[in-house]
Amino acid sequence: MDASDIEALVIDRPEDGVFKVHADIYRSEEIFELEQKYIFEGGWVFLGLDCQAAEPYDFFTTHIGRQSVIVSRDKDGILHGLINACRHRGALVCHTASGNARTHVCPYHAWTYDSAGNNTAITEHDRGAHGAGFDAEDHGLRRIPRFESYRGFLFGSLNPDVPPLEAYLGETTVFIDLVVDQGPDGLELVPGTVHYTYRGNWKLQIENSADIYHFMPTHETLLRIVNARAADDAAAASAYRHRKEGSVTRGSMCFPNGHNAMFGGGDNIRARPLYRELDRLMERVGAVRAKWMLYTRNVLFFPNMQLLENASLQIRVNRPVSASRTDIVTYCIAPRGESDEARELRVRQYEEFFNPSGLATPDDTAIFEDIQAAAGADAVDWNQGYMRGMGTVSREPIPEARELGLNPVTSVTGSPSLGDETILHGPIRAWRDRLKAALSSEDRPSLRYGSAAAE
Ligand code: FES
Ligand SMILES: [Fe+2]
Known part of the structure; x- marks a missing residue:
């Protein structure tokens, strides 16, 4: 497969x-391999939040493409991004999702690493069992070549030849700010992490979260249940309730590098936990940003993270396992120090909508599995579902983008029934262009690794 095949x-x-x-x-496993090598292992991906390793010696494990990695905070409070593979013979060093540990001991021959990835113990080493050549080498865990944070959102890249993180994220950092600044003390993770797997391609999920067109038909049961509840039922105070055509601003924006954002205003903002803080919020961040914090916002940070504020506030991370299998990890996040009442409402809304136990997520994952099952043979070829909204797409920023100071590549505004699909163009173009560039380059991106100490 070469660049022209991707084109x-x-x-x-x-x-x-x-x-x-x-x-x-x-559905192509050959394409999956290319995506892993040149997109997930060839550029920036989201790893987690720095508050997942808040204290010295805290750590969590995650992946960059197929590579297991450890994010560890050392004794001095510095975060390290480390390759989770022993330097001895390559065994996985750390098997736990998260924890607090001064050392990580490889289960195979007990090589031991400290919280900064330095090797602190090799059996028999101090008795001269090894030769000078071995001693001349560093034995610490390999470092992720690029590891950066934007306001506590940690990203890593196995490819050292990538732009600085903020250049890669571009204007989409505005949407991270809209989350981090919701409370005066930043955000925190609501305890609990949800993992699930669906039998479908990873791109189906990132497309779905930007797809307002599907909401009414796919989530019909959810809407029926929510609307059947009494108006004063607190548990039913879902933010997506009482949507009325004409009272809602909806739109989408595509940014460079495959990032995109779907937004909606005019929903039932009184149901949002943040609404209780509105006066103080407006004072602190201004009327425009406060309004945007209460908007529905589904934002994709290409390729693996979505920041979703609709029913509640979720970070959703995808990890492709094969062309037809995807692992998802989700976190509920919230302003640090919000009231108990607001936190309870947030958690109830989160449970109601998200995850395999919620009323919306299973509708979507069932559809992903249907799509994968239906695309079994060459009879399924060209999908047409990317053209709705093309008649209204603007190369000039729509007013909603301008009020945030954004200059998206394309943007669309309209009523919810517009069901814009041009928002999908950004990620697909980035996907195509990344693979084409990699496959047409004489000097294909090489993966180079630094170790915990200079070699
Ligand atoms: S593979 Fe880790 S100590 Fe041998
Ligand atoms: Fe959905």
């Missing part, structure tokens, strides 16, 4: 109002 999988003719994607991008 041939997307028909992208905005001047004719045509955008189509071939079903192979969702």
Whole structure:
């Protein structure tokens, strides 16, 4: 497969109002391998929040593509991004999702690493069992070549040749700010992490979260249950209730590097936990940003993280396992120090909507599995579901983008029934362009690793 094969999988003719994607991008294992190498292992991916390792010796494990990594805070409070593979013979060193440990001991031959990744113990080493050549080498855990934070959102890259994180994220950092600044003391993780797997391609999830078109038909049961509840039922005070056509501003924006944002105003903002703080919030962040904090916002940080504020506030991280299997990890986040009442409402809304036990997520994952099952043979070829909204797409920033100071590549505004799909163009174009660039380069991105101490 070469660059022209990738080019041939997307028909992208905005001047004719045509955008189509071939079903192979969702089912080809060959494409999955390329995505892993050149997208997930070839550039920035989200790893987690710094508050997941808040104290000295705290750590958590995650992945960059197929690579297991450890994010560890050392005794001096410095965070390290480490490759979770022993320097001795490559065994996985750390097997736990998170914890607090001064050392990590490899289960195979007990090589031991401290919280900064330095090797502190090799059996028989001090009795001269090894030669000079061995002694001349560093034995610490490999470091992730690039490891940076934007306001506590940690990203890593196995490819050292990537732009600085803030350049990669570009204007989408505004949407991280809209979350971090909701409380005067930043955000925190609500205890509990949810993991689940679906039998479908990873791109189905990132597309779905930007897809307002599907909401009414797919989540019909959820809407029926919510609307059947008494208006004064606190547990029913869902933010997506009482949506009325015409009273809602909806839109989408595509940014460079595949990031995108879908937003909606005018929903039932009184149901949002943050609404109780509105006066203080407006005083602290201004009327425009306070309004945006109460908007529905589904934002994709390409390729693996979505920051979703609709029913509640969620970080959703995807990890492709194969072309037809995806692992998802989700976290509920909240302003640090919000009232017990607001926190309870947040958690109830979160439970109601999200995750395998919620009323919305299972509707979506069932559809992903349907799509994967239906795309079993070549009879399924060109999907047409990317063209709604092309008649209204703007190359100039829409007013909602301007009020946040944003200059998206394309943006759309309209009523919810517009069901814009041009928001999907950004990630697909980034996907295509990243793979094409990698495959057409004489000097394909090489993966180089630094170790805990300079070699
Ligand atoms: S593989 Fe880790 S100590 Fe041998
Ligand atoms: Fe959905």
